[in-house]
Amino acid sequence: MLYNSLSRKTEEFIPLNPQHVGLYVCGPTVYGDPHLGHARPAITFDILFRYLKHKGYQVRYVRNITDVGHLENDADEGEDKITKKARLEQLEPMEVAQYYTNRYHDAMDSMNVLRPSIEPHASGHIIEQIAMTQQIIDNGYAYISNGSVYFDVEKYNKDFPYGILSGRKLDDLMANTRTLDGQSDKRGPFDFALWKKAQKEHIMRWPSPWSDGFPGWHMECSAMSAKYLGEQFDIHGGGMDLLFPHHECEIAQRCASSGHRAAKYWVHNNMITIEGQKMGKSLGNFITLEQMFSGNHPKLTQGYSPMTIRFFILQAHYRSTLDFSNEALQASEKGFTRLMNGIAALQRVKPTDKTTIDISALDKKVAEAMDNDLNTPVVISTLFEWIKTFHLLEEGKESITAEDLTSLQKSVAVIVENILGLKNQKQNESHKELLDGVIGMILTERQHAKERKDWATSDAIRDRLKELGIAVKDSREGATWEFSN
Numbered sequence: 001m002l003y004n005s006l007s008r009k010t011e012e013f014i015p016l017n018p019q020h021v022g023l024y025v026c027g028p029t030v031y032g033d034p035h036l037g038h039a040r041p042a043i044t045f046d047i048l049f050r051y052l053k054h055k056g057y058q059v060r061y062v063r064n065i066t067d068v069g070h071l072e073n074d075a076d077e078g079e080d081k082i083t084k085k086a087r088l089e090q091l092e093p094m095e096v097a098q099y100y101t102n103r104y105h106d107a108m109d110s111m112n113v114l115r116p117s118i119e120p121h122a123s124g125h126i127i128e129q130i131a132m133t134q135q136i137i138d139n140g141y142a143y144i145s146n147g148s149v150y151f152d153v154e155k156y157n158k159d160f161p162y163g164i165l166s167g168r169k170l171d172d173l174m175a176n177t178r179t180l181d182g183q184s185d186k187r188g189p190f191d192f193a194l195w196k197k198a199q200k201e202h203i204m205r206w207p208s209p210w211s212d213g214f215p216g217w218h219m220e221c222s223a224m225s226a227k228y229l230g231e232q233f234d235i236h237g238g239g240m241d242l243l244f245p246h247h248e249c250e251i252a253q254r255c256a257s258s259g260h261r262a263a264k265y266w267v268h269n270n271m272i273t274i275e276g277q278k279m280g281k282s283l284g285n286f287i288t289l290e291q292m293f294s295g296n297h298p299k300l301t302q303g304y305s306p307m308t309i310r311f312f313i314l315q316a317h318y319r320s321t322l323d324f325s326n327e328a329l330q331a332s333e334k335g336f337t338r339l340m341n342g343i344a345a346l347q348r349v350k351p352t353d354k355t356t357i358d359i360s361a362l363d364k365k366v367a368e369a370m371d372n373d374l375n376t377p378v379v380i381s382t383l384f385e386w387i388k389t390f391h392l393l394e395e396g397k398e399s400i401t402a403e404d405l406t407s408l409q410k411s412v413a414v415i416v417e418n419i420l421g422l423k424n425q426k427q428n429e430s431h432k433e434l435l436d437g438v439i440g441m442i443l444t445e446r447q448h449a450k451e452r453k454d455w456a457t458s459d460a461i462r463d464r465l466k467e468l469g470i471a472v473k474d475s476r477e478g479a480t481w482e483f484s485n
């Protein structure tokens, strides 16, 4: 088995079931606005999801929503991130989780990130998490301490290698860590919580055999991947920042409960930096996606469209770090426009009676790049090489038959829209303008009907629009419209 590296060539990727692929990706903790750091894993695994489907696999893509148990310091101490936000804003914790889940969905939809097949919430899987914790206790790899349950890393390490994913060794880790101060409920410094007893003020709590409390953060992914993808599944993904300890703990939990590892391959995307620095609230370079789109942040000289951000992320390989700067984003904005113009030129090509170019070369090169560890930068540079050809074809300096032109146009559409998930937003914007104009015209007709007191026509127009999912609102200033749900 390969760890810490997906077989980087797809021909070496052998799914457990020939037709179906199970993919689990650690999703967001929903306590704040989605930011650049959320965009990269979402887009990386969107590409993997799209490409596996393109290759003909049925993919069950599970990406969780963390709405409980993620404590402030990422370990077992501090306040729950969502509870804290709820306390500060005087909201119900689930209100906070829902609000930021919606914000996350909106931002991802705008970047054309496909929604996963299943999006389970940690708080909706407490029973499964309690059951897996009990199994680990029964197998002797966890202990109960003051109502909390901890994973016994030292005991586990005697039977299974702890650190297999990150390449760390428990002995080395121990040597570099100060011993526990005696206040802790844990026996060893690397032991982690499977279940935490809730303090009096802790709102989100559930009954368990050990205490009223809540699951440890690492447990949700183990329990939910087991529930929806089974004892073993193909690919587990997430950001590189989750590799240790989160993913290491997930492996330990699944081995300790079932006796073997769950995920066959692991894929990690690298981090995003801003002008060479890590992004952080304290560094003043923390940029939410909404700020990115609007340009409303001191670090930004302008706003960038969701497609520019997507294109920018795809221009780097997912395992390389990616540095955001205005210059780099402006270059991506130009590049994306050049790509869209090239595709438009291909639509204008007039076919002739012979073909002077090798049209199969495009698909071949793209497949090679994607099969080689999802090399999207090579796919994009290949498209740019072809854009030159599209312009030559448009100018009549190269020629192509009608049949070849159709298949070339189809190839380009599949690569750009299906595999890379890029779409021409200008086109969408012009559709929106068109729709605005057409509905405006209808509403003017309705206004005329009202003026001549032809209520039957005015109501009929309103009702027909309603059937089409368009709600008309009448006010003193005239009628406006919006999409009804």
Ligand code: ZN
Residues within 6 Å of the ligand: 025, 026, 027, 221, 246
């Ligand atoms: Zn996870």
